[in-house]
Amino acid sequence: MRIPPAAVSRETGERLDAFLALLLRWNARINLVAERDAETLRRRHVEDSLQLLPLLPPNPGPAADLGTGGGFPGLxxxxxxxxxxxxxxxxxxxxxxxxxxxxxxxxxxxxxxHAARIENVTLPPLALLTARALAPLGTLLGHAARLLAPAGTALFPKGRNAEAELTAARADWTMEVARFESRTEPGATILRITGIHRAGP
Structure with a gap:
């Protein structure tokens, strides 16, 4: 499936510009991301993160992003x-x-x-969980099963190996999966996953 374009307000656009400027200042000191110019950061990271926006569940319950790094996609x-x-x-x-x-x-x-390892963090039951370029799908599903509320949604951007990761994960997990073509990276896929449970014996 194709994702509809993400529309943001002028105020949101200004905040994103301010975020990029702040990221570039910090990046010169602590190497948050590899890219060093605003336009590359906007294209490879901000727009890649924003494409998840139309896929967010309508339930405004709490959300978490695992391994946020320099702010993508969570911030x-x-x-x-x-x-x-x-x-x-x-x-x-x-x-x-x-x-x-x-x-x-x-x-x-x-x-x-939360400045902590994922396995040590305590969160409320989540309506939404995201993670980008963090771990194999099977590992992410383990976190999702622990952290998501029963009707919660996981959004995991994956590269060209998305189907292979899904096949491997189904050995241990049952789930409902919707696939969306990435708007920013050819061949990449965004997985929207619900109903995550460990597979029976």
Whole structure:
């Protein structure tokens, strides 16, 4: 399936510009991402993150992004989606410090940063879980099964090996999967997954 374009308000666009400027300043000191110019960051990371926006569930329950790093996709989505609480989980203390500073500077009161490993974090039952370029699908499903509310949704962008990861994961998990073609990376797929349960014996 194709994802509809993500439309953002002028205010959101201005906040995203401010976020990019802040990211570039911090990136010169602590190497948050490999890219060093605003346009490449916007195309490879911001737009890639924003394409998840039309796929977010209507339920405004809490959301979490695992391994947020320099802010992708969790902080970008939180800038555009202010109706729900966002929890950003990042174990790297330097990156977590950036996320805290960015959330404060951009006045994102609905964002909470957790400087902790995923397996050690305590979160409310989630309506939405995201993770980008973090781990194989089977590992992500283990986190999702623990953290999602029963009707929760996981959104996992995956590259060209998405189908192989799905096949491997189905040995241990049952789930409902919808596939969406990435608008920003040819051959990549976004998996929207619900009903995650461990497979029976």
């Amino acid at each position: 970008v989505l939180a800038i555009a989606d202010t109706a729900r609480p966002w929890h950003l989980v990042e174990s790297d203390k330097r990156k977590a410090a950036f996320l805290l500073a960015a959330s404060a500077e951009l006045r994102l009161a609905h964002v909470t940063v």
